[in-house]
Amino acid sequence: MTGTGDGAGVTTEPVSADGLRQQVRDFLAGHDPASLPRLDFLRARFDAGLAAVHYPPGLGGQGLPRTLQPVVDTEFAVAGAPTNQPERNPIGLGMAAPTILAFGNEEQKARWMRSLWTGEEIWCQLFSEPGAGSDLAGLATRAVHQDGPDGGHWVVDGQKVWTSVAHHAQWGLLLARSDPDVPKHAGLTYFGCDMTGPGVEVRPLRQLTGEAEFNEVFLTGAVVRDVDRIGAVGAGWRVAQGTLMNERVSIGGTPVPREGGMIGPAVRTWRERPELRTPGLHDRMLRLWADAEVARLAAARFRQSLATGQPGPEGSAAKLVFARLNQEITEFEVELARADGLRYDDWTMRRSGEVDFYGRDVGYRYLRSRGNSIEGGTSEILRNIIAERVLGLPTEPRTDTTVPWKDLPR
Amino acid sequence: MSTTTGPVSTGQAAPTGVVPDLLYSAEEQDLRDAIRSLLAGRADWPAVLARTETSETYDTGLWQVLAAEVGCAGLLIPESYGGAGASYRETAVLAEEAGRAVAPVPYLGSAVVATAALLAAPDADLLAGLAAGTLTAALAVPFDSRPSDELTGRVRVVGPQPGDPSGQVRLTGTIAGVADALPAGVLLVPADGVPAGLYAVQADSPGLTSTPVVSLDQTRQLADLALDNVPGRPVAAGPDAAAAVRTALTAGAAMLAAEQLGLAEKCLEITVSYLKVRYQFARPVGSFQALKHRLADLWVAVLQARAAARYAAACLAGGDPDSPVAVALAKAACGDAATLAAQECVQLHGGIGFTWEHPAHLYLKRAKSTSIGFGTPDWHRATLASLARLPGPGAQ
Numbered sequence: 021m022t023g024t025g026d027g028a029g030v031t032t033e034p035v036s037a038d039g040l041r042q043q044v045r046d047f048l049a050g051h052d053p054a055s056l057p058r059l060d061f062l063r064a065r066f067d068a069g070l071a072a073v074h075y076p077p078g079l080g081g082q083g084l085p086r087t088l089q090p091v092v093d094t095e096f097a098v099a100g101a102p103t104n105q106p107e108r109n110p111i112g113l114g115m116a117a118p119t120i121l122a123f124g125n126e127e128q129k130a131r132w133m134r135s136l137w138t139g140e141e142i143w144c145q146l147f148s149e150p151g152a153g154s155d156l157a158g159l160a161t162r163a164v165h166q167d168g169p170d171g172g173h174w175v176v177d178g179q180k181v182w183t184s185v186a187h188h189a190q191w192g193l194l195l196a197r198s199d200p201d202v203p204k205h206a207g208l209t210y211f212g213c214d215m216t217g218p219g220v221e222v223r224p225l226r227q228l229t230g231e232a233e234f235n236e237v238f239l240t241g242a243v244v245r246d247v248d249r250i251g252a253v254g255a256g257w258r259v260a261q262g263t264l265m266n267e268r269v270s271i272g273g274t275p276v277p278r279e280g281g282m283i284g285p286a287v288r289t290w291r292e293r294p295e296l297r298t299p300g301l302h303d304r305m306l307r308l309w310a311d312a313e314v315a316r317l318a319a320a321r322f323r324q325s326l327a328t329g330q331p332g333p334e335g336s337a338a339k340l341v342f343a344r345l346n347q348e349i350t351e352f353e354v355e356l357a358r359a360d361g362l363r364y365d366d367w368t369m370r371r372s373g374e375v376d377f378y379g380r381d382v383g384y385r386y387l388r389s390r391g392n393s394i395e396g397g398t399s400e401i402l403r404n405i406i407a408e409r410v411l412g413l414p415t416e417p418r419t420d421t422t423v424p425w426k427d428l429p430r
Numbered sequence: 431m432s433t434t435t436g437p438v439s440t441g442q443a444a445p446t447g448v449v450p451d452l453l454y455s456a457e458e459q460d461l462r463d464a465i466r467s468l469l470a471g472r473a474d475w476p477a478v479l480a481r482t483e484t485s486e487t488y489d490t491g492l493w494q495v496l497a498a499e500v501g502c503a504g505l506l507i508p509e510s511y512g513g514a515g516a517s518y519r520e521t522a523v524l525a526e527e528a529g530r531a532v533a534p535v536p537y538l539g540s541a542v543v544a545t546a547a548l549l550a551a552p553d554a555d556l557l558a559g560l561a562a563g564t565l566t567a568a569l570a571v572p573f574d575s576r577p578s579d580e581l582t583g584r585v586r587v588v589g590p591q592p593g594d595p596s597g598q599v600r601l602t603g604t605i606a607g608v609a610d611a612l613p614a615g616v617l618l619v620p621a622d623g624v625p626a627g628l629y630a631v632q633a634d635s636p637g638l639t640s641t642p643v644v645s646l647d648q649t650r651q652l653a654d655l656a657l658d659n660v661p662g663r664p665v666a667a668g669p670d671a672a673a674a675v676r677t678a679l680t681a682g683a684a685m686l687a688a689e690q691l692g693l694a695e696k697c698l699e700i701t702v703s704y705l706k707v708r709y710q711f712a713r714p715v716g717s718f719q720a721l722k723h724r725l726a727d728l729w730v731a732v733l734q735a736r737a738a739a740r741y742a743a744a745c746l747a748g749g750d751p752d753s754p755v756a757v758a759l760a761k762a763a764c765g766d767a768a769t770l771a772a773q774e775c776v777q778l779h780g781g782i783g784f785t786w787e788h789p790a791h792l793y794l795k796r797a798k799s800t801s802i803g804f805g806t807p808d809w810h811r812a813t814l815a816s817l818a819r820l821p822g823p824g825a826q
Contacts, residue, residue: 287820290820291819291820294821294823294824294825297821297822297823297824298823299822299823302815302820302822302823303808303811305820306811306812306814306815306820307811309814309818309820310758310759310762310763310811310814311734311763313755313759314734314735314737314738314759314763315734316449317449317452317737317738317740317741317759318733318734318736318737318738320449320452320737321449321452321453321736321737321740324449324451324452324453325453334733337729337730337733340726340730341730341734400723402726403722403723403726403727404719404722404723404726406726406729406730407716407722407723407725407726408722410726410729411702411722411725411726411729412702412706413702413705413706413714413716413717413722413725414706414713414714414716414717415717416717416718416719417713417717
């Protein structure tokens with residue numbers, strides 16, 4: 021079996037790959053990327069089923085294995101076609117799209133998917149709250165239903181936190197409490213929330229690295245239409261679980277070459293600065309290099325096993341390993357740097373759109389990686405998930421799952 | 431700032447990130463099923479434990495069935511010698527299953543190490559015997575030998591004696607702590623002198639003494655070998671012999687890593703099972719988060735070890751230039767995982783895990799012994815200093 025260039029090593033059907041290449045060429049023959057306006061080109065690409073081949077027919081794809089996507093992307097790249105700039109819409113493409121496709125109704129899919137994929141509408145995720153981190157199901161943001169045409173609307177009050185790209189977002193994936201009188205998991209409902217409406221206020225949240233990647237979102241009498249509800253009333257927890265599985269895969273799942281991850285800058289410093297080496301650091305360097313390479317191989321093996329593209333709880337392992345490695349490597353790197361490790365590039369408060377681990381100094385890498393074991397599910401929660409869902413170990417006795425949410429201590 | 435910018439290719443054999451197939455093929459799964467069902471019937475752990483206290487610590491009858499009937503002895507041997515013409519990928523499956531069962535069979539010494547040596551320095555008769563399962567062989571080196579060790583100073587060529595009409599080469603010396611030598615019919619002995627090389631010695635030769643060692647691993651008993659003017663037949667000489675031994679020890683390290691993977695997986699399984707049924711404080715102890723997190727970490731370690739072990743097997747099978755890196759990674763990751771798994775198995779079983787009547791100790795002893803065999807995890811990581819271009823202090 022040979023690799024597919026992204027390191028996934030998954031066998032692809034040559035016929036399908038060739039057929040897709042031909043489809044792209046036919047499409048390009050009728051849509052000149054050089055002369056068509058960018059958005060017109062992207063919308064037409066979506067309508068031709070060549071946006072994301074694993075999306076369903078009629079919704080930007082053809083229901084094909086996602087391992088075929090590089091075939092299409094490569095053809096478009098070679099032709100110099102504009103991309104949908106996926107880095108601008110990570111939550112939208114990584115989490116909103118699979119959630120909408122799995123749990124949305126047909127009207128919602130038709131209304132949201134194209135503008136999501138083209139990047140015309142950025143999505144963010146309104147899950148965590150100051151009082152609901154690991155215990156997400158205990159969240160307190162209230163959604164109260166009001167009757168009206170088309171199912172009426174919901175009035176939402178509460179505070180969300182750790183919301184990336186909220187200040188650019190048109191839509192938010194909102195998890196809110198629709199019924200406080202039932203146990204906590206049963207009283208949640210999932211919505212698409214219009215971030216530009218009244219009652220939605222976005223404020224930057226400064227973090228220990230100095231800048232603000234994330235936001236706080238204050239919802240004060242915000243109105244969410246019932247037609248934007250994703251899944252049934254009270255089914256929000258199940259929908260959110262689907263979203264979070266995709267989050268863990270997207271955090272631990274990007275293929276990299278050897279020395280391509282966080283180990284890269286540490287290895288470069290090691291090779292370029294022999295005067296910084298000590299015997300103890302050498303042992304750590306060798307161990308970290310080996311651990312990083314084995315983790316890279318394990319991630320590649322995980323992708324090989326993902327034949328259908330459905331993330332399983334094994335994604336939790338990848339995230340757990342990369343969080344630990346990133347922290348150990350950067351801790352090593354800042355000690356190795358010695359005098360340089362005592363300086364920091366910039367504490368200025370500013371908004372930063374994306375994490376730039378490699379464009380900044382070692383101090384930033386050291387500090388930012390502390391968040392890797394907290395964001396997207398703490399390492400402790402991931403160990404619970406592995407223990408219970410993979411190994412089948414019993415849950416701890418709990419007092420919070422059977423009583424009405426409103427009666428829980430908080 | 432001083433800089434050293436050597437060739438970037440060193441340690442970068444997979445620069446594009448393309449990784450070979452690390453999963454198990456359907457044929458490999460079939461082989462696994464056949465071996466596992468045989469071992470379940472003939473080497474369940476009470477039988478394995480009972481055998482450790484007999485004079486026949488190796489189950490030669492079981493090895494005969496595995497070798498000849500299941501075809502495990504000839505997995506690496508080409509069909510032209512009567513073997514199965516398979517590869518290190520399939521052999522790794524055999525190793526994993528042997529590790530799961532702590533099976534007292536000499537697969538490692540015979541079907542891996544001696545076979546790899548003889549494939550590097552081909553000897554048609556010996557290979558045919560190994561493939562048919564009629565011959566069991568062992569490379570006569572201490573079990574703690576590392577692939578790059580110079581294996582000199584133990585046995586010397588002392589003959590032929592003047593006036594010996596046979597002109598037979600004679601060997602004299604001692605080799606301590608050899609794995610899988612006890613059931614071997616032929617020993618492959620590296621010897622110094624003229625001509626230095628690798629010699630085949632019949633195990634029943636006069637002058638050869640094989641003394642069983644009271645071994646930490648009771649399921650792979652070592653032997654101390656003493657040779658006094660023992661006849662030997664040359665298999666390879668000079669650099670060819672050294673290369674054959676190095677190849678054999680590298681293969682041994684890689685397959686030992688697979689064995690450790692199987693052992694670690696088995697320890698995790700029996701520990702998880704036990705923690706579901708063991709009640710204390712009116713709860714299954716597996717519901718305590720303090721224990722769940724340890725098992726989750728162990729599961730992750732096994733997952734990482736499997737990727738490393740499969741990568742090493744795939745690299746050896748494909749003759750990949752990244753093989754030295756792959757073997758070092760696998761022996762380091764799997765050695766640590768196996769030791770951790772066996773130690774956690776003892777600890778999380780509590781009192782019963784410390785008894786003779788529970789199999790945990792068999793796994794613990796096998797795990798620690800194999801982490802010393804053919805190079806410790808630290809030794810293999812240290813090889814990355816040159817393989818991955820990570821020199822230590824004082825070096826440029």
